[in-house]
Amino acid sequence: MAAPTGDVFFATISELSKRLRAKEFSAVELTRAFCDRLESIGAEHHALAHSLRASALKKAKDVDWDLKVDRTRGPLHGIPYGAKDLLAVKKQPTAWGTRIFANQTFDQDAEVIQKLDKAGAILIGKLAMVELAGGVAYSTPAASVTGAAQNPWDRSRWAGGSSSGSGVAVAAGLVTFALGSETSGSIITPSAFCGITGFRPTYGLVSRRGAMALAWTLDKIGPMCRSAEDCGLVLHHIAGPDAEDPGSAHKGFAYAPQFDRKPSDFTIGYNPADFAEVSPDARAAFDAALGVVRSLGVKLKEVKLPNFPYSALIETVIGAEAASIFEDVIRDGRVDQLADAPQAASLKAAIDIPAVDYLKAMRIRSQVREAFSTLLYRDADMLLAPSRVGPAPAIGATLGGGRMSPAARGNGDIIPAGNLAGLPAISLPCGFAGGLPLGISFVGRAFFDNHVIGMGRAFQSQTDWHRRKPGAANA
């Protein structure tokens, strides 16, 4: 068998699965080749938290034996993947992106890791992340024990956060897919900046057992992949009820592309201001993306997000919940070991958020959910907006973080709004600005995750942005 090279590293799950079964290369050869890339390119880009080469090769041997006797466990069998370092992997370091927890280990794999193991996927590494998944707010891309994650399209640019390493690893062909997590924007942002397809599931659809909690009522785990199709395949295996996750919605999920509705069945809500007020170099790409969506035959309809102070809501909810979760770290002073001093300051301040403010935010959140239920049944089936208004910022940039910003015009608050309402979303590569990727997002009704993935598939059937590879990483 020939050693895997070139396009193998950028193949989708289905393509790679087919080639593995055709015995073009063994699972061991494939795993070794991906580990080599992750340990070299991944480390150079500050995307690697911890390599799992030894356990991955052991697992790959088992996969080769299975394949030898024609025993397959589905499309993920033998596929190398990476997991954000906020997910527990038995007896392996799980640092949550900060030196505070550098020596932390757990006795059990996170539920999603267990599920992927059963599906035969091969975990080859823990991926870098912004410390404590960003906490309330962080001020620079360097807010991580592994340093600022470099964007494979231009290493002087940031990869986005907090699932930074997951974004880099998929974009640079270091894994075939990755797991990320989102409290408010942590899957959508790195997916957009790195030019990959990222999916944020409905809140409660995927178990968070064994994952670091940042905000119990907002945290979600989701796939970051090369295509919407791959997101569906991974979600199929990681979703489902979990009696041991208090946030579980106790609902199942089956990826069912055969039941995709036609795009022309859907009304897509959007706000023209969102596409007009992007960064100037990105405007042509976003306009073209909107044109592609229109060409799918959907009914485009102008809508406005319900009027709520989304930034204030998300800041109050994350602040209060994070301060409770990390109270010990804040009170005993370990919080000052965070790489980002403003993040430490936010956590210290968050401990003083009055209970009445937190409860007020959660009561308003009930109204937010109600308003979105109405919007997404009365006015539209899904919402569409740029994932971020422009490409990745410079590595040395000062970030707004999650702090209060002036009310966004158009539907620019769709990230905090969608997260507060627990809605599924997908970010799709949709072009470039100055050589850097851009993304657009579809946001759907709660538990209509298949519709959102289906729209992603439809968009990607007409575009090839998701097939583009960053030059440097491909060398």
Place this chain on the structure above:
Amino acid sequence: MKVTRRKLAGLLTISATLPTMIRAQAPAVDPVVRTDASANAARGEFREAARALDTVKLPRSVEPATRFEA
């Protein structure tokens, strides 16, 4: 009102221990958390967020969002 020596002794004991009791009931003040200037600035941001929340009309009947099902 007749004040007996026993009542007087009781009152004096309470007044002597009251400041200590009040201090014990006050929330723990971590000097590290309190004296950080940037944390004070962040507190200002949270207060600003709270003021933004005050602009939302919130009927008394609305309960906090605690379940997240469709």
